[in-house]
Amino acid sequence: MFYNAHSNSLSASITLAMHILHVYKDYFPVLGGMENHIRVVAEGLAERGHQVTVAVSNTYPKTEIERRNGVAIIKAAQWLRKASTPISPMSLPLSWRVPADIIHLHHPFPPGDLLYWLRRGKAKLVITYQSDIVRQRRLLQLYRPLLTRTLNAADRIIAASPQYIQTSPWLAPHADKCRVIPLSVDTERFNQLDHAAIQSLREQVAAPMVLFVGRFRHYKGLHFLLEALPKIPNAKLVLVGIGPEEARLRDLAQRLDVGERIVWAGEVPDQALPNYYAAADVFVLPSHLRAEAFGIVQLEALAAGIPIVSTELGTGTSFVNAHSQTGFVVPPADPAALARAINVLLENPGLRAQFGANGRQRASSTFSPQRMLDQIEELYREIVS
Incomplete structure (x- = not known):
């Protein structure tokens, strides 16, 4: 030394x-x-x-x-x-x-x-x-x-x-x-946006946009999110990422008859990711196992100023997403609870804006x-x- x-x-x-x-x-x-x-x-x-x-x-x-x-x-x-x-x-x-x-x-x-x-x-x-x-x-x-x-x-x-x-x-x-x-989280990164790309994403989805970002792993609870989708009228789900569960998830989407309401975005370059958050109305982290210890993607959602729906796992997920302040925390492995929380946010733009503003402040002060x-x-x- x-x-x-x-x-x-x-x-x-x-x-x-x-x-x-x-x-x-x-x-x-x-x-x-x-x-x-x-x-x-x-x-x-x-x-x-x-x-x-x-x-x-x-x-x-x-x-x-x-x-x-x-x-x-x-x-x-x-x-x-x-x-x-x-x-x-x-x-x-x-x-x-x-x-x-x-x-x-x-x-x-x-x-x-x-x-x-x-x-x-x-x-x-x-x-x-x-x-x-x-x-x-x-x-x-x-x-x-x-x-x-x-x-x-x-x-x-x-x-x-x-x-x-x-x-x-x-x-x-x-x-x-x-x-x-x-x-x-680097909050400045989420202020550097391509507004033409954001508009293009919104036109491609052409519906209220529910966003997930992450690897398709066994503990992410994505099958519960897909099961919730029929209870979320009009919205589309955008899945950013790839992973070992993808084939099973695609099969489940077809069996649930929601395949046309899902955009499989694949891997998105780091520099383009903020545009997906900016285009979204709600971010969801539906993980159902303790292997999800924190959920760094939630920090990105906070920095982007969009409300979050996450699950109570007894880990850091509900430390990041403060219930009724930056979003809603619901029980894990519960498609009905996911759907209810997402619907409340989609139906209340003022609440989304308030949670989003709270999220930006939390990202810059705590994280x-x-x-x-x-x-x-x-x-x-x-x-x-």
Whole structure:
């Protein structure tokens, strides 16, 4: 470690620069909420004068090392991917060479635990705990001893909401060293709109527009949203994303006879995504399992100023979407409740506008990138000092 002046941060004071190693499975340009979150953290801390390295797996069997926006990125060759976990043996020897005052694991990711225990040395351990393992129960039984040991060893554990600390059987025993640091959204991005593209989208849909953005995964509850659609007259559903559930969802749409009321938008480039939010009347996150720990897409909806309908999972989803302030929170796995909430919003433009304005204010005050970076940097200094 060494003393260095911030060159591009909020503070011009002399501060202690740190070597920080982030460990996860993927990194931007791989699309995903956590991948983008790690990029914001890594680039933001690098801009503040810290030495930041990100160790991830590549998307193919070739090792690549690059530097982008002040961040060193190690992408170890991926041999295969099992249970959503990449197998990249070279990540261990490559990461051993990286100096680190802080090793920051993003959980759950078993190879990250192994990396920490094989090279921990004097580095402090910070864990961002994304979610409990819900589906891979057999994997969890194998992973349990290692996960328990790593959580016990952590100097600090970051959760994105107080609800997750209270309701997770893994975090509750470590509540004394948990810290709530919400994820963030770049609100300015949602002010940079292509109004011609927005008008084109509205003309294409030609109906009140209900929007979903995200991967089509088992826990997203999209089948419940499709089952709600017959109870939402006149509206159309725009689904932005792809994923392993797509074939089943398309089949269900045909069986429910709602296929013509769904726009399958596929993957949308990052720069075009704000136009979809701006064109929409209501955003819906219908997830029904705890694997949905936060819902970063809800932050995007807040920043875009559109009301949200989400579900109560005992996780951070209802921390982001404040019930009766920025939208409605309904029970999970309940198509009728989804339909009722969506209909209330579609039938009340004044309420939509009020919730949207509240959402913009909440995004800028509670979920700003600078506030998140300040909190993470303060946590690092707390344990290093």
